[in-house]
Amino acid sequence: MNWLERIGSKTTKFIEEIGRICLLFLQALKWSLRPPLGFRNILKQMEEIGVRSVPVVLITAVSTGMVLALQSHTGFKRFNAESLVGTVVALSLTRELGPVLTGLIVAGRAGAAMAAELGTMRVTEQIDALSTMATNPIKYLIVPRLLAGMLMLPILTIFSDAIGIAGGYFVAVKVLDVNPVVYMRRTTDFLEFDDIFGGLLKALVFGIIIATVSCYKGFNTEGGAEGVGKATTGAVVLSSMLILISDYFLTAMLF
Amino acid sequence: MGEPMIQLIDVYKSFGDNPVLRGATLTIERGETMVIIGGSGTGKSVILKHIIGLMKPDRGKVVVSGKDLATLKERALDELRKKFGMLFQGAALFDSLSVWENVGFSLRQQTHLSDREIKQLAVEKLAGVGLRGVEDRMPADLSGGMKKRVGLARALAMEPEILLYDEPTTGLDPIMADAINELIVEMKRRLKVTGVAITHDMTSAYKIADRIAMLYQGKILQVGTPDAIKNSGNPIVHQFVTGSSVGPIKTV
Structure with missing residues (x-):
């Protein structure tokens, strides 16, 4: 029964961890309602999470849009429905790929950096130092990251949607010779506000997941440089996993 | 003397199955510098973290200027912490x-x-x-x-009443260590602060302490003036302050 026990204890540990992450989120939410908010720190995190992620998010989005156009064109051509490429690109990007890919990339980039920074602060006692100076570490460190994540993920997703659709348009119209007017009409006719809004709501949730998980991992770092490495990897793996899992449920609920 | 600045009363603390403090009791008077000595991993830092409320005892009480830390809410604890300044072992500067x-x-x-x-x-x-x-x-x-x-x-920025020093001389060359010791003595003289330092550097302990407390196996074994500790009849204290590997304290 040994392996069964092992699976059991692993599962319990995982659920416990998720529980603690939720508690941390609630605490951060509580602290975010108490002024002052420290705009300097929020702006700094918005730059870190948002602005610095723009290039990599855009490159991912444009190539995804282009590949989507290429692939769906091949498929639709078999039953003479090439004009639907625009619809497929727009719907897939706004509802699914825009928020999810942005989430995964930010988790890898900003989430890892967050966990590493906070983890280093933990092992060098900087977080303890904050407490001793009567400054709550959750308020000072986690709240700005959480708010920045909640704000920047939807914004990055808007960029990602737009540039992805532009990439699809470019490939369909310029490379595959789809009629531009038809392409645009197929895009706009079938794209509803709810598609975009649902995608942005997903992005907001992903922003919460990335910030909370990465801060949690950083705050609970133990044991020097190796611990910081583990926390960083853990943050990326866990937030990516949670993004993918929650994506299914969000899709089921939202659309 | 009035009421003591800091009191640890029968404090117990374990991490998992590892009991670190087992009934530590210590009183620190207003205005004195208390140095807590003890081997590595004996829980000196844990005592310091209890004094400033970063850790809570499993059992027992920590009282700072008449207030039991366990009874304080977050905000009151932060208010009390404004009386403190702490020097961390690696300085813990925000990088x-x-x-x-x-x-x-x-x-x-x-x-x-x-x-x-x-x-x-x-x-x-x-x-x-x-x-x-x-x-x-x-x-x-x-x-x-x-x-x-x-x-x-x-x-020192907020003009604290209590200064905590976590191994103030560890990792410094002897001259720099002495300079830090001088500063600690000067702070006490100039600002009349209560000081608590933990260290295993006996040179530093003798120089800065009004009283020295030896922590051993989770309890305070002896408290006394530097002279009393230097000439202690207790074999454990004697072994520690003379830095001998032979004696009742096991090295492995």
């Missing part, structure tokens, strides 16, 4: 902030002074620990001894 921002951190968080005024005050505090012209540098550009001085300046 995303410059030296003056580190020193002025509490001022920025807890007062409405302008940046210019804060910087001015930070420069004064830095001068007080013998540092000039470093206020715009980043912590990563400082030597170990300078970091400790900046850490001390930061601890």
Whole structure:
């Protein structure tokens, strides 16, 4: 029964961890309602999470849009429905790929950096130092990251949607010779506000997941440089996993 | 003497199955410097973290200026913490902030002074620990001894009543260590603060302490003046202060 026990204890540990992450989120939410908010720190995190992620998010989005156009064109051509490429690109990007890919990339980039920074602060006692100076570490460190994540993920997703659709348009119209007017009409006719809004709501949730998980991992770092490495990897793996899992449920609920 | 500044009363603390404090009792009077000595991993840091409320005892009480820390709510605890300054072992400077921002951190968080005024005050505090012209540098550009001085300046920024020193001389060369010891003595003389230091550096302990307490197996074994500790009849204390590997304290 040994392996069964092992699976059991692993599962319990995982659920416990998720529980603690939720508690941390609630605490951060509580602290975010108490002024002052420290705009300097929020702006700094918005730059870190948002602005610095723009290039990599855009490159991912444009190539995804282009590949989507290429692939769906091949498929639709078999039953003479090439004009639907625009619809497929727009719907897939706004509802699914825009928020999810942005989430995964930010988790890898900003989430890892967050966990590493906070983890280093933990092992060098900087977080303890904050407490001793009567400054709550959750308020000072986690709240700005959480708010920045909640704000920047939807914004990055808007960029990602737009540039992805532009990439699809470019490939369909310029490379595959789809009629531009038809392409645009197929895009706009079938794209509803709810598609975009649902995608942005997903992005907001992903922003919460990335910030909370990465801060949690950083705050609970133990044991020097190796611990910081583990926390960083853990943050990326866990937030990516949670993004993918929650994506299914969000899709089921939202659309 | 009046009421003691800090009291640990029968404090127990375990981490998992590992009991670290097993009934530690210690009284620290207002205005004195107490040095807690003991081997590595015997829980000296844990005592310091209990005094400032970073850890809560499993059993027993920690009382600071008449208040039982366990009964304090978050806000009251933060209020009490404003009486404290703490110098961390590795200085624990915030490495995303410059030296003056580190020193002025509490001022920025807890007062409405302008940046210019804060910087001015930070420069004064830095001068007080013998540092000039470093206020715009980043912590990563400082030597170990300078970091400790900046850490001390930061601890002093809010004019605390109690200063906690976590191994103030560890990792410094003997001359720099002595300079830090001098500073600690001077702080006590000039600012009349209550000090609690933990160390295993006996030279430092003798120099800065009014009284020394020896922590062994989770309890305070002996408390006394530096002379009393130096000439202790207790074989464990004697072995520790003379730094001998032969005696009742096991090295493995």
